Amino acid sequence: MRELMNSTRNKAFLARRSAIGLAGALLIAGCAPQSYLVLLENPGGGTGKVLVTGPGGQQASVERAGDALALAADGPRPLMVDGDQVQRDFGAALAAQPPLPESFLLYFEGGERLTAESLARLPAILAAIGRRPAADVSIIGHTDTVGNASANEGLGLARAEAVRKLLESEGAKPLEMNATSHGERNPLIPTPDETQEPRNRRVEVTVR
Amino acid sequence: MLAFGLSAHAEDNARIGYVKTLSGDANIVSGETTSAARVGSALKLGDRIITGANASLGLILKDNTVLSLGPDTEISVDDYLYAPAREALRLDARILRGTLHYISGVIAKLKPEAVTVRTPTGTIGVRGTRFVVKVAD
Numbered sequence: 001m002r003e004l005m006n007s008t009r010n011k012a013f014l015a016r017r018s019a020i021g022l023a024g025a026l027l028i029a030g031c032a033p034q035s036y037l038v039l040l041e042n043p044g045g046g047t048g049k050v051l052v053t054g055p056g057g058q059q060a061s062v063e064r065a066g067d068a069l070a071l072a073a074d075g076p077r078p079l080m081v082d083g084d085q086v087q088r089d090f091g092a093a094l095a096a097q098p099p100l101p102e103s104f105l106l107y108f109e110g111g112e113r114l115t116a117e118s119l120a121r122l123p124a125i126l127a128a129i130g131r132r133p134a135a136d137v138s139i140i141g142h143t144d145t146v147g148n149a150s151a152n153e154g155l156g157l158a159r160a161e162a163v164r165k166l167l168e169s170e171g172a173k174p175l176e177m178n179a180t181s182h183g184e185r186n187p188l189i190p191t192p193d194e195t196q197e198p199r200n201r202r203v204e205v206t207v208r
Numbered sequence: 209m210l211a212f213g214l215s216a217h218a219e220d221n222a223r224i225g226y227v228k229t230l231s232g233d234a235n236i237v238s239g240e241t242t243s244a245a246r247v248g249s250a251l252k253l254g255d256r257i258i259t260g261a262n263a264s265l266g267l268i269l270k271d272n273t274v275l276s277l278g279p280d281t282e283i284s285v286d287d288y289l290y291a292p293a294r295e296a297l298r299l300d301a302r303i304l305r306g307t308l309h310y311i312s313g314v315i316a317k318l319k320p321e322a323v324t325v326r327t328p329t330g331t332i333g334v335r336g337t338r339f340v341v342k343v344a345d
Contacts, residue, residue, distance in 0.1 A: 035329055037341040043311060048337025052330045071330045071343070090340040093278035093309040096264035098228035100311070101272040134248035136226050138270070175226060175248055182293055208226070208268045 035071040036079050038086055039064065043100055052076040101208040102128045105188075108201040112155075112162040126170055128207040135174040136208050139163050141181045144200040145193045149184055156181030163203045174207075224288045225251045225269035229276070232263030256284040259306065273299060273313030281306025292318060302326045303343050311338045 039062045041047050050069075051061040058075030062068065070079040104125050106118035129135045141160030143152040160179035167177065187200040227236075227249040234245040237256040243249075245257065245265060259265050259281045266276040271290045277283060287300035297319040303326070316323045316336050325332040327343050 035327060035341075035343045037332065037339050040338045040340060042336075042338050048312065049335040050337060050339055051333040051335065053333065054330045071327050071341075073329050076330050086340065089342050090278060090307050090309060092264040093276050093281075093307045093340060096229050096231065096266040096276040096278070097274060097309060097311070098266040098268055098276070100274065101268060132228070134226055134228055136268075175250075176223070185293065206272065208228075208272065 036068055036081065037062075037071065038066065038068045038081060038090075041065040099132060101206055104128075104205045104207075106163060106203045106205065107198060108159060108203075110201065112158050114163075114166075122166060122170060125167065125205055125207065126172055129167075129172050129174050132174075132207065136176040137167070137172070137174045137178070138206045138208075139177065139179045140204045140206075141179070142186055142188070142200060142202050142204070143184045144187070144197040145184045145191055145195050147184075147194075153181050153183035156183045159201075159203050163205065167205075222252065223250045223270075224253055224285060224290075225267050225273075227251070227265060227267050229266035230263070231265075232279070233260040234258060234263050234265045234277075251285065253285060253288050256282060258282045269299070269313060271297075271299070271313040271315045273315065274309075274311040275301070276309040278307035278309075281308065283308060290315060295319075297322045299323045300326070303341060304328070305343050305345055307340065307342045309338075309340045310334070312336050 037050065039047060039050055047063065047065045049061055049063045051059060052069055052071065053059050054075030055073065056075060060069055060076040060078065068079040068081045069076045104121055106121060107115045109115055129137060139160040141156030143155045157179065160181055164177050164179045188202065189197050189199050191197050227245050227247055230245060230247050235242050235258045236245050236249055237258065238252055251267060257265065257277065259277050259279055261279055264276065264278055268274050269288065282304040283301060285301050287298050289296040289298040292314065297315045299315045299322065310325060312334060316334050320335045323334040325334065325341065327341060332341065
């Protein structure tokens with residue numbers, strides 16, 4: 001309840017603030033160095049949200065791509081910035097972005113034997129590793145719910161290790177290639193215990 | 209189960225990510241030791257990453273969080289836990305000066321309230337997104 005009242009007060013405060021501050025904000029954005037953030041669209045499309053809490057507990061948030069907040073000593077406040085300014089300030093940081101991580105799902109006939117389709121995916125994984133000058137790879141093994149949980153912990157790890165060995169034997173040399181198991185605890189398709197489910201018999205390979 | 213949890217934790221603390229791109233000179237300060245960053249340098253919890261006047265650097269953490277830094281920038285990763293199997297998730301980074309481009313990883317997806325990026329004049333709570341932030345001197 002208190003939180004709700006605070007948030008209502010903050011909104012009213014911000015509304016007043018932005019009404020008076022708009023001309024000032026436009027001016028500020030053009031010249032004086034200052035701290036601020038700009039929300040951007042996600043790589044896959046869509047936009048999340050950021051919430052900023054100032055030194056005195058003042059809060060402000062932005063939810064639309066391109067919206068900005070000044071991070072002033074007396075708390076965050078809405079800010080107008082144009083694309084040129086963003087490019088000037090952040091061009092170097094944006095250009096330094098590494099290629100985004102890529103994930104691959106490989107499926108098993110049962111045991112540690114990959115399906116033919118998944119075996120055919122290995123070259124794509126090797127290419128993703130090869131494209132990156134300093135790739136690190138994580139391999140997580142999963143099982144369906146047939147058998148007991150601790151045996152499945154072991155089977156998941158055996159699957160992950162099998163994929164690691166396959167990639168190594170094909171010449172993959174990332175900085176690090178880590179095989180772990182989630183056993184039956186993290187199914188792609190939730191099922192009751194003791195249920196055959198080919199889609200849960202999988203290994204997830206992430207190339208960073 | 210216990211052994212699994214402990215080893216996952218120890219591993220997280222050892223290497224939390226790697227430098228993936230570098231242009232110009234940058235340093236990694238790890239405890240008392242300062243070393244020149246290179247593509248492939250490992251990052252540990254608490255490391256500070258500092259870029260030079262014309263430098264930029266990109267890194268990826270274990271949970272796929274992508275951070276890239278512009279020139280004259282200093283950041284640190286002060287808290288990092290990535291063990292989804294036991295729901296131990298936390299990312300707390302800090303930017304002291306310069307410019308940072310942030311793209312959410314798995315931690316922000318699984319537990320948005322567990323991700324914070326602190327600046328001298330405000331703490332940024334991240335709700336699954338991408339943003340840029342500048343901290344002026």
